[in-house]
Amino acid sequence: MQTTYTSKQLKSQAKGQLIGHYTGAIGAEVTAFSLIFCLSLFSSSMTDPYSLLGLIFRLAITFIISLLQSIFLFGLTKYYLNTVTAKTPKLVDILSGFSSHADRIILAKLFLMLLEAVCLIPFIASVFVYLHFRNPLLFVLACFLFVCAIIGLAFIGLTYSQIYYLFLDFPQAGVKQILRMSREMMKGNKARLLYIEISFIPYDILGLLSLGIAYLWITPFKRMVRTHFYLSSI
Amino acid sequence: MDFYQNSRNNDSVQPFDAVAKPGNALASASMILGIVSIGSAFLIPVLLPFVCGALAITFALLSKGYDNRLSGRAVAGLATAIAGIVLHLITIITTIFLITTLPAYQEQFQRIYDQLYEETYGDDFHYDHPQSTHDFSDFLPGGLN
Numbered sequence: 171m172q173t174t175y176t177s178k179q180l181k182s183q184a185k186g187q188l189i190g191h192y193t194g195a196i197g198a199e200v201t202a203f204s205l206i207f208c209l210s211l212f213s214s215s216m217t218d219p220y221s222l223l224g225l226i227f228r229l230a231i232t233f234i235i236s237l238l239q240s241i242f243l244f245g246l247t248k249y250y251l252n253t254v255t256a257k258t259p260k261l262v263d264i265l266s267g268f269s270s271h272a273d274r275i276i277l278a279k280l281f282l283m284l285l286e287a288v289c290l291i292p293f294i295a296s297v298f299v300y301l302h303f304r305n306p307l308l309f310v311l312a313c314f315l316f317v318c319a320i321i322g323l324a325f326i327g328l329t330y331s332q333i334y335y336l337f338l339d340f341p342q343a344g345v346k347q348i349l350r351m352s353r354e355m356m357k358g359n360k361a362r363l364l365y366i367e368i369s370f371i372p373y374d375i376l377g378l379l380s381l382g383i384a385y386l387w388i389t390p391f392k393r394m395v396r397t398h399f400y401l402s403s404i
Numbered sequence: 405m406d407f408y409q410n411s412r413n414n415d416s417v418q419p420f421d422a423v424a425k426p427g428n429a430l431a432s433a434s435m436i437l438g439i440v441s442i443g444s445a446f447l448i449p450v451l452l453p454f455v456c457g458a459l460a461i462t463f464a465l466l467s468k469g470y471d472n473r474l475s476g477r478a479v480a481g482l483a484t485a486i487a488g489i490v491l492h493l494i495t496i497i498t499t500i501f502l503i504t505t506l507p508a509y510q511e512q513f514q515r516i517y518d519q520l521y522e523e524t525y526g527d528d529f530h531y532d533h534p535q536s537t538h539d540f541s542d543f544l545p546g547g548l549n
Contacts, residue, residue: 186470189430373465379458381451387466 175402177366184394191253194261195390198249202242202264209235240279241267247334250390250397271337277345278333282326289322328360329353335400359403366395430467431474434460434481441488446495453492460485 175183188195213231218224245264252259267275293315300308332352340348356363370392377385437460444452464478464485474482502509521527 182468182470182472185466185468188466189469192430373462376458376462380455380462383455384459384462387462391466 174362175398177362177369180366180395180398180402181369181391183398184391187254187398188390188394191259192387192390194259195249195253195394196386198246198259198261198264199386199389201261202246206235206239206242209238236283237276237279241272241275243267244271244275244334244337246393247397248338250393251335251338254394254397254401271341274337274345274348275334278330278337278349281345281349282330285326286323289319289326293319324364325360328363329356331363331396332356332400332403335397335404339404355403363399366399370395428467428475428477430463431477431481434463434467435477435484436481437463438481438484438488442484442491443488445488445491453488457485457489457492460488 210232213235214228217228217231219228242264244267248266249259249261249263252263293312296308296312296315300312330349330352332355333348336343336348336351336355340351343351370388373384373388373391377388437456441453441457441460444456460481464474464482467478468474503513504510
């Protein structure tokens, strides 16, 4: 049964749940980040950014890495759900996406990337047109399309924010079904999640002020709040 | 029924009003970092007070746990961190004000700048002090005449 908790209650629950679990959560975050970072570093060192072929190769590698990122995100989601549900979270949880749901996660991610591309293409096209003609009116149009793209990306992000949790909760469901479930789940909840995400801005400022060190604690906290949001919304 | 829904129906999930042990370690870390932030606000004119202060505030906020109130140590950490950041900001603003207004500080600043320039590049900063029209102090309001 759905219980609507306020942002403050969700944060309080997340903070309480994380006490005593920070070491493991930070370890999981750092491991996932390091693996992705090493892959990115390795791929960028292999390509020559000044040739067309190198540029295409780098774009392809970036695309593959973003797909891998989604699998790690699924693993991290499992880690935090295990923490919340009083199971013993393990570091190997972050790799669980590779063994169980990789194909479905990649399909869902591809769909989301396609939607994001649809949002961004008009803006990118308008920038190219502006750079060619240098018309002030086209600049205004590009700015307007940029705002539209941001709104569209935020809408997509919020609508399909629950897919990784749903993949875990409904292992038998197909990709289309999961996407539909996420859409239905977020009906009437998008503003609530947006408010929660905006309320993280002061934490982000603290993270930046500490040169990123505070993100080691802030990131697990954010993910835990999102996990509690899912549990309170389903 | 699925894996996680089963787990959620268990008693093992903490309710919102559950009593949990407060984040003592985080609160203590917050207090120590807050004190370091204040201590370094005057001594080290770099980013250390900001870094320690921001970490102290983060730890203080996260140490609340299920409670709605901050513990004594977390409050101390929060207060010292804010004080450290504010004092450091005042120190920076005062330093900039003194350098740009008082000739004595301008001279001192220019001397330190020259010294650092020489240490870094192994060469003097190219201007003819003080007759040159391209004197470094020209960039500062008030000049150095």
